[in-house]
Amino acid sequence: MAQRYIDLSTEVDDQKAHLVRTNEVAPIIIRNCREEFQHVSEFKEPIVYGRIAENMPEHALIQNQFFMVKDVVPADIDRLGTYQQYLAPNLRKMNGPYPVYGMGQPTKDGLSNFMSHLREENFKTILLFNLREEPVLFVQDEFDMIPYSPRHQDTPDNCIVNKGFRVSETARMEVDMRREIIDLAAFKDDQRFYFYDDIENFKEDPHMFRAAYEDDLGVSEEIYSRLTFNNSGIRYLRLCLPSEGVPMETDIDAFVTAFIELAALPVASSHSVADLTWTTSFICIAHIYTLKCGQLERSIIVLAGAKTPYPINDKSPNFDRAEFAAIQQLVHYLPEGLHIKRQVDVIIDQCGELHNMRTAILESKKNLESITEDYIIEGKSAKQHFLQRCVHDLQRYFYAICFNAYLHQEFRSLFGITFTTWMQSQPDLYNILRNLNISERRTSPDLLIRGDRFLVADDYLGLDVLSSQMDVKTSNFRRVPGLPVYGMAQPSREGLSCVANHLLSKKQGHPLVVIFNLRDDLVIECNGATYGVREADFLDEPIVMPGITGSEISEREEQLKKAIKAKKNFQVRHVDQPVEAREFNSVLTVTDMVDQLKLQTKEVMYHRIPMWDDSAPAEKHFDQIMQIINGLDEVNTDEDGPALVFQCRTGKGRTTTAMAIAGLIISHKKGFPYGTKPGEEERVSLPNAKYTQGHYKVVQDVVRRIPDGQQVKREVDFILNQCSDTMTPMHYHMREIIFVTYNKMKKSKTSAEQTFQKKRSLDYLERYIYLILFNTYLHCERRTKWSSSFTSWMTNVAAKAGMYEILDNLAFLDFEPSACQLRTRRARWNIHSMVTLPTRGHFV
Known part of the structure; x- marks a missing residue:
């Protein structure tokens, strides 16, 4: 708040300026005085100063990091040369009969003049869309208001884009930035602030514009919305579209809603578009991609x-x-x-x-x-x-x-x-x-031959936390108690043989061993040890191929085998050991290993189902496991049933997920044991037990909607508890890891790590919900013997109950006031890893 100070002189001079005040008694004359106002800063943090380039003046940065830079530099952006005439760059009409227009960011007068031009063209209704995601301020310059946008001090050439801002967030940022500029300008006698027009040559920069009042700086809402008061035919809508990638589905919904609210669209053929009497004018800065995305949607609506x-x-x-x-x-x-x-x-x-x-x-x-x-x-x-x-x-x-x-x-x-x-x-x-x-699927084994990639051993010190190598020559081998469901890490040829012989022995009594390989990266066995292919600089990071089929990945492994056999001598690496030169006498794919095992015993089956790690399986993966188990007659005819053996690289994430899926299927076929009914479950008295037991708000929302939801969840929890019973040394419980990972996110030291851990915790939550939905499917379709697939059931049944809506709004509302940007499946899929591997292969 401003404070007022008055300096009184001891000498009175009638020629000096004087101040007259009045009260209820008489006027008071104060002569030879001077008024001064002191601006009291409202900034709670120290003001950060910076300069946009060397030899440029240093001044306060907006929000401690931004310069204000002019949006439109015609020489760089205005490829169509329309700015000089219309005060809007790249103004044009779409080819064809459709009344669709697009332009870059106009000035205030440029926008107003173009709206007037459209009205003169007898367009009675105008849909005006502002597609900018980043904040924009309009600065009073003589008779017009010129758009300026904040640019980060490290990248002054680029706008603040692709941040996932919502309209309300961007609008609030504009208001906050305007208030801050006014406050910063108040520290100077002339109440002016620094703005830049040409950040390449800095000709006559910085420009000092008055920023004393809100009237001196306009925000987007003021510039656009006020047009609707002068003409009721203008409908304005702002959509914060990203300059890269695609808009959110909700933004497209808002786009369509604008047409629905305007009028019922005629179902036009290619000859009746002349009846359409509205115009869409898109406002967008230099990033033409955003404009095209919006313009395209509008055009398709009127295309017949x-x-x-x-x-x-x-x-x-x-x-x-x-x-x-x-x-x-x-x-x-x-x-x-x-x-x-x-x-x-x-x-x-x-x-x-x-x-x-x-x-x-x-x-x-x-x-x-x-x-x-x-x-x-x-x-x-x-x-x-x-x-x-x-x-x-x-x-x-x-x-x-x-x-x-x-x-x-x-x-x-x-x-x-x-x-x-x-x-x-x-x-x-x-x-x-x-x-x-899918460029990784188009890579060549030559990358390994040239030394760009290396063979890295699957086995490493500390992998076998269950100490099963001593018994079956395979790490992390275990069984779900009471069920013929097993899990293990990647076995070698010897380990695979030991596991099969163990399960087919009289002691275990299984008539058949069914092996499920869940890896989505290439694996090869050389001289009795299995290896994966890794980048030289990222030995800890598997090179995965999401979406690849089992037959495709087996074919890729066959190509890799031929390349290794041709060279024979290779440098192999262990994650915890130095590089080592090896000459390979034996090279086998996993399929080859199983084929050799079948020569010893015919009671072995093998399936490759590449699954994503640390996330929910695709619905087709549930169906594949279900279909294979349903096709096993021994499940119903044999007391012990066939041994279902699942394996991934370490025997943890994907393996445990598939074990839980199989456990639910077998339990529905043979019945759930004691421990799944109300009152039978084990009581837990631990800190945060509510969350380690999966009682999140979003999970409870699912449970309330599905039939007999509490019982369905209890059965899933029972199977997960059984799966983790023999895994205690792994510290891996599919339900408890949700809360553990969320706590890791809160303790993360960098924003990148925090985002990744947040994404991973939501992935684990989604995986848990999918298991509950799959168990619901098993209950609902049991009477038809599961003739309908889980994929079909999700589309035709679960979707109508709002399950996909929940999966696209995942959040820890127990700890956070609202959902974050990672709430949607699409947003989570865009973050694969904290590590970006080198780009290989061909983009097809």
């Missing part, structure tokens, strides 16, 4: 037909037409997928004056594949940079096709369900999206 689609040759894809593997899968999955894709292609071409989405993917692919020696772009690997661009652009193209498919299905019913719900009800779309980048 397109040309005959080109057929896709799966074996010889045309990348000019974006026939990438994920798009091929999508086209095959969607009804009339090829026609829907072709419609999107037509719209992309009509919007392609500045940027063509398909061409952008191809250009990034070519840039990626042209790199012979990696270099640095924007602080990271050039290969990683262009791969990321490939993925982001392909994600947008993928979503454009999905959006068009949604319109085809929901247009005539005026969008009876939202795009979010539509996507959630089709998990196969998310599975395709999750595995968009």
